[in-house]
Amino acid sequence: QDETVTFGIVTAQTGPLAAPGKFQMNGFELAVEQINGAGGFQVGDTTYKLALQVYDTRCNAAEGASAMQRLVTVDQVPVVLGELCSPVAAAEGPIAQDFGVPLITTVPTAASLTEQDNPYYFRINANSNQLNAALAQYIQSIDGAPLSFIAWNNDAGRGGANGIQKLLGDNYEIGYVGFFNVGEVDFANHITNIRNAGSKSVMLLMDEEPGALAIRQIRDAGLEVQLVGTLAMGSNRFLDRLNAEYLGGMVQYSAFPPNAPIERIKTFSDAYKAKYGEESHGFAAQSYDGIFAAVEAMKAAGTTTDPEAIRDALSEISFDGVIGPIKFDETGQASPPVYITEWCDDGTRKIIAPADLAAECGAG
Amino acid sequence: MTRSFSNLAALACLVLGALAPLIFGGQPYVLYVLTLALCYTIPAIGVNILYGYTGLVSLGHMGFAGVGAYTTALLMKDVGVPFVPALLGGALAAGVLGVLVGIPCLRLRSHFFIVVTLAVGMILFTLFNNLDALTGGAEGLPGIPRPAPFSIGPIDFEFRSLTGFYMLTFVVTALIFALQFVLVRSDFGRSLSSVRQDEALASARGVNVFGHKLMAFALSTAIAGAGGAMKVLFLRAAAPMSFDMHESINLMMMLILGGAGYLVGPVVGAITFIAVPEFLRIAAEMRFIFFGFVLLVLARFAPRGICGLAESAYKKLGRREKTVVGYS
């Protein structure tokens, strides 16, 4: 007779971030399905099935905190995963600490989240410092100055644009920096400014939906610039929104190139595609790995109910997730690789960084 | 509004509020939701003074709450100011901004004033979001400390635990509620009320309409500032999204739903508005659809808010016929 362990999930099911929330949930659900499909997981002598208790946070700090509170006190889950928005994670972290329940976030990027001396806070995805470092390094390797930005006026966009500028240093010529609110879709004014600034390259720090629109508007306006995008822009879904001629030559960072010739990525991508009928997504992969991190920690701790022990185990674990090797440092931050991929003219992608994982068209 | 009803309701809220930790001691989640509701009750009281009594609509009040919130948070986090002066500082900052906005804008006709408050709210949100160096920008401001513990004689007070912080929020709310009580029952309150009912008449009777509006606006923004401060101290993180236009509109809704112009309207409204969606969490993606229907039903059947509904029930119960209104 099997026991069931319930993980708490905080995510956006409604509101403006419901779309990325969906990817996150897909990752969680795929992991649960696979684990349960394989008969569950073994801790000590007992086999456990996995269940999720999901609460909506709408990217609202108060809602996130309420959901967190409810998970740790009413549902009494041993571990909580998820979240999309950094400020919400910032409100959830202290509750995790108060009640001694580990919180593993899988999407928020604000670097400050793992700088709060909160031993119960873990982050599986790369934070903005890590992402920015990889991007800055790439940008310095090409002849892209002056560089312009179009970025979401939220945690991810502002964090990226400001961070990369800082890393590039004062000597690097920046053309124009434009922010837009989530939900805005008219980039005409940014494009005008980019043209005026004579930019050679443009960084797009946003999700796939505005991203596709921005690229189309940039190309329709006849701007010949090197485009640099985010992980949301290296997918077939993205290609569907545009067509190959718009994308050729564009590069983007990626936490997870779905077609990389790496076994674990292939397996994940295939499973994802089989279940959801579309190409997998970085948020899904990060979230998928989050579940496995929690499960691994439970196995190592030998308990599914003692959050304290699970936390200790989490800080020690080390395993290969689909996004890369998972190991948390003393602040609770993992260091998955950050990839740079480039669109080929035929609508496939190649991996150009990190150098040791580089691969040809069709691999990104 | 009958006084006996209002007084009774106020008393009931006070007693229930004070006893909540005993009643819900074993249910931290309930206590949590109550604390959050109190954090919204405070700015809702501010809006009640402004809208319920003076008749001015503000769609940017959470912006002022945000000013109080960030001021208090930064004072405590970066400067190390203790709780009480920091809270007062937050309220003061919001109130001063209220005066600065009010002086040019309160002379505008009422619906223009609405859009000005909307605009000010948007502008404040933009500042919270964009002034990365000061407010932490869009990534939010994590790590806001809770008030330091202290002891009076043998009794220790601490605010890290849920119960401790609940009691603190309760005391702050009760004080502000008392302020509301004293103000609206005074000559000042009567003057505000006259401004709402008929500005021309009020000024013909000697009410400095602008002055009274300004005073009401300043008080109300200062109170909102205190509420915002309590909210971020409770969440221990500040985020621009916590003070955006949607939150401002929600605040207005809370009051209307609870009953604008009733002493306990803000309390009832905030609790309803916070608790119902929490209760609906079980409905997952459908919860705001359900909540929307709840709002439609309330709008239809509680035209003067929940307090209005309760008041008519109370009157029916009492059946105390007052002077018969009619012809001679």
Next chain:
Amino acid sequence: MSMLKVRGLKGGYGGRLIVDGIDLDVAAGEIVTVIGQNGAGKSTMLKSIFNMVPVRGGAVALDGADIMSVSPYRMLTVGLAYIPQHHSVFPKLTIAENLRMGGYLLDDKALLHERTAMVEEMFPILKARRAEYAASLSGGEQRMLEIARTLIMDPKVVMLDEPSIGLAPKMVDLVFSTARRLAEAGKGILMVEQNVKKALMASDRGYVLELGQVRIQDEARALIADERVSRLYMGVRG
């Protein structure tokens, strides 16, 4: 023959009966005035006849046909017109547009033109200022416009609620003489007035309303002569 026939009319707002069983008749060609203390229910009575109060009962017939269940906005089609106590012109429509709205229910364009022409002839000022906003008219002229507007539908009975309120003495005379002209044209006129003496002098018959019920009804001349009526309702000291 009675043109407007009201029997046992009751009306009020949310549970309170203000009008409590009124019988009243208006014949073609006569002016009937209703008087009473403030708050006696006179306005409410007119609104009840016009089906504009939430609670009502009794019977109302116009020219023999039962109109109890006719919606207020259909009343004009059956021939009953009503001019409320407060000004009711459309302030930011031109005078011509106001008249056009008076004929809102008229689909026959030719007839509309004919009636508009007739009304404009009756009130020359309306023709002279037809392109101006109604708000630019003086109080008395607005009353004229209100009356003119209802005439486009050629009603059988016109009800006026305190037509003289706020009008200069000259204007009051004008309004009452207009009422007389309408009566002479065969319409029944039902007025409510606080300008009691002048109104009764311009009327054929009168009713005294008290607490929502008819107390006295008589020839207008007889009412003026009645010592009690003059003391209680006309302010004659004695």
Next chain:
Amino acid sequence: MSAILEVSGIVKTFGGIRAIDGANFTLDHAGIYGLIGPNGAGKTTMFDIICGRQIPDAGSVRFHAERIDGVAPYRLAREGLARTFQECRVLPEETCLDNVLFAAQDKHIGTELLQAFTRNTRRRREAEAEARRMLKLINLEQYADSPAGALSYGQRRLLEIVSCLMSKPRILLLDEPASGINPTLLNTLHDFLKEIYAETKIIFLIVEHNMEFIMSLAQEIVVMHQGQVLMQGAPDAVQANERVIDAYLG
């Protein structure tokens, strides 16, 4: 001694309309004054200007030799200038008693706030007794605790007048107090105003279309026509004046 109220050369236009076109008149001594004139003559606008609700385009208003045109209404009210409105205004949600009490209260924000924290129940009770006495004078005492919005039209007018009196004005402007009021009740009002005048000798300026009422009440009448003052004089003289008859009385 200077005049109590002196209106000189007032001009007020709205868009193209010259509502007041150089009106002059003076109220020299205490008394009950009438202000009459055809619809649209500018009477209400004149009231609005005297009370500070409208600012004249030209001209001046002096009250005891002090210029008051353009001064905010609430300041004038505190100086003892009270008025009623043509469309009759009361606070509909307050009880009649509160309406009267409200008129009497000191409305300086500072005083009000001080009062909020230091309630003086004795003074409040005194004011209440006075208010009830006033309500009784106009037969409204049984409505003291009903909301003013539930009163009939005439009663509301009476309440408005009493409220004004309660604020102990030095001059009271009444805009058509008799309109829509039953003649019998009007007699009560007539006597009441006379009584108050005899008692307090405050100045009344009354706009009225009811000739019987105003002619028997007022000692002096000002006639306005097309924004100007046509004449000023005793009631008899006014009623006999041909131009007045022509423009107004008919």
Next chain:
Amino acid sequence: MTTAIFEQFINGTMMGSIYVLMALGMVLIYGVMHVLNFAHGVLFMVGGYLAHLFFFNLTGSYPLAILGAMVSLALIGVLLERAVFRALRDNLRMQIVASLGLIMIIQNGVVQIWGPHALQMRPPPVEALVRIGQLSFTVQHFVIIGVVAVSVAALYLFLTRTRLGTAMRATSQHPEAAVVVGIDPNRVYTLTFMIASALAGLGGALLGPLFLIFPQMGDAPMLKALSAIIIGGMGSVPGAIVGGLGIGIVESLSTLVVPTDYRDTIVFGVLILMLLIRPWGIFGVRVRGEH
């Protein structure tokens, strides 16, 4: 710089046209019924989704899709007026509550039906480009400006030249008098909601393809339209037109000189300034009795 100004002027006019459509609907509803319909933005959004549905699943023709969206929205408008707003006619407070309730229901309902991801549709006018010098615009830009201009003209003629339109204005000015002359106010209210909703639907069907169709697509236009009707003088149709266009153009041009993350600050700052200078709105007239 002049080309940039020209480019932004065209963009601003295009967005302004959309605001005008929204503002006209809101001003009609406000003017006639005194309802501030915050739910107008979600009707706009539904217009986008329905256009998508009609385009891909039913007709395959963009003009027909627009028409379909407008007609469906007109019906939805009728339904909303009858089922929700009619009972709240004199209760401004509860109208606000109800419209927020509607926003929650419709916005989340759309996510339930179509999912949270933004939809895209690319009818021919969005694909085709017009080149002016070194600038290029989609044909849709001009389609939007043109369609809005025609709709505004049609609406204006309807309001001033027809019996029903005059009745609408009459009812807005004096509802009681409207009844007295024989206008059925319920019919006018239903008609008003119908027209306003259809205009919102038209807006969504026009803008959706140019950009994206997603649950929050109506939020910003609603807010801008609200501001437009307020600066236009609340209840004035010409005011709504000038206000909407003005906001669109100011917002676009402002981005040439200030950082875009302060764009709303500029727009709303200009708004506040304007109100301080002309406290009665652009077209509002000061009327006695208002304060």
